[in-house]
Amino acid sequence: MSALHASLLESPILAIALTLAAYLGGMALFERLGRPSWCPAVLIAAVVTAALLWLLDLDYAEYRRNAGWLTLLLGPATVALAVPLYQQRHHIRDLWRTILLCLPLAALLAAFYSVFLVWLLGAPPEIMASLAPKSVTAPIAIGIVEQIGGSLSLMLGGLLITGVLSTIFVALLARLMKITDPRILGFVLGVNGHAIGTIRAFEIGPTAGAFASLGMSLTGVFSALFLPLAWRLLGW
Numbered sequence: 001m002s003a004l005h006a007s008l009l010e011s012p013i014l015a016i017a018l019t020l021a022a023y024l025g026g027m028a029l030f031e032r033l034g035r036p037s038w039c040p041a042v043l044i045a046a047v048v049t050a051a052l053l054w055l056l057d058l059d060y061a062e063y064r065r066n067a068g069w070l071t072l073l074l075g076p077a078t079v080a081l082a083v084p085l086y087q088q089r090h091h092i093r094d095l096w097r098t099i100l101l102c103l104p105l106a107a108l109l110a111a112f113y114s115v116f117l118v119w120l121l122g123a124p125p126e127i128m129a130s131l132a133p134k135s136v137t138a139p140i141a142i143g144i145v146e147q148i149g150g151s152l153s154l155m156l157g158g159l160l161i162t163g164v165l166s167t168i169f170v171a172l173l174a175r176l177m178k179i180t181d182p183r184i185l186g187f188v189l190g191v192n193g194h195a196i197g198t199i200r201a202f203e204i205g206p207t208a209g210a211f212a213s214l215g216m217s218l219t220g221v222f223s224a225l226f227l228p229l230a231w232r233l234l235g236w
Contacts, residue, residue: 012066012067012069014058014066015062015063015064015066015067016066016067016070018049018052018053018063018067019045019049019067019070022045022046022048022049022052023041023042023045025044025045025048026041026042026043026044026045026046026048027041027045029041029044030044035203037167037168037171037200038164038167038168039164040163040164040167040196040199040200042160042163042196042199043160043164046160060153071138071139071142074137074138074139081198081213081216081217082213084202084206084209084210084213085210085213085214085217087206087210088206088207088210088211091183091207091210091211092210092211092214095183099187099214099218102187103191103215103218103219103222104222106191106192106215106219107135107191107218107219107222107223107226108226110134110135110191110192110219111132111133111134111135111223111226111227114131114132114134114158115128115131115132118131125149126149126150126151127150127151127154128150129145129148129149129150129151129231130145130150130151130152130154130155130158131150131154131155131158132144132148132150132227132231133145133150133155133223133227134155134158134159134161134162135162135166135191135192135193135194135219135223136159136194136219136220136223136224137194137195137216137217137219137220138156138159138194138195139220140220140221140223140224141155141159141194141220141223142155143224144223144224144227144228147227147228147231148227148228148231149231159194160196162192162193162194163193163194163195163196163197164196166189166192166193166196166197167189167193167196167197167200170185170188170189170192170193170197170200182201182204182205182207182208182211183207183208183211184211185201185204185208185211186201186204186207186208186209186210186211186212186215187211187212187214187215188215189201189208189212189215190211190212190213190214190215190216190217190219191215191216191218191219193212194216194219194220195216197212197216198212198213198216200212201213
């Protein structure tokens with residue numbers, strides 16, 4: 001029996017089952033709570049997963065290794081966002097100059113303020129490298145962190161927190177500033193809140209979702225080019 005238990009812990013079956021169960025449970029609770037923007041299903045699932053790992057005394061590194069193939073699905077899922085982009089191409093074509101003008105500044109600010117804050121607190125370069133790509137979608141952020149030498153676990157935590165807070169503050173500021181254009185709301189959610197913000201944008205509507213997909217994709221591409229170069233120039 002102990003051999004069977006050890007074999008189960010070493011196989012991907014348990015890690016995958018825990019991940020899927022936590023996600024489905026998070027979705028069910030999210031729907032039951034009335035789909036609040038401050039508590040997305042992915043946040044609930046992450047808390048449930050952490051609790052299960054603690055209760056079952058499972059090593060996180062082993063869990064991450066066994067569930068690693070699920071990470072491979074992030075790439076195709078991101079590429080699939082090309083579908084809503086194609087469907088909303090007429091809106092995007094009308095605003096391409098504005099988008100190209102705003103995107104570099106927005107992506108730079110998203111990386112800069114996190115690095116600047118932790119630098120003020122005296123954090124080492126590894127912490128700064130881990131939080132610099134916090135507004136980039138996970139598949140690209142993982143590649144950036146591997147290049148600039150950050151911590152993958154810290155980066156993933158930063159992604160989760162950034163995505164949740166982005167949905168909260170974008171909704172709050174949109175009400176205060178009386179912004180209702182789904183193109184603006186979607187683009188801001190995608191640039192700042194990556195996948196979590198994009199999910200929220202699709203709840204607003206297909207136009208907001210398409211612009212969130214565009215913002216998330218362009219931010220990822222720009223950051224993948226800019227951040228490694230900036231890190232080398234700064235000598236970190």
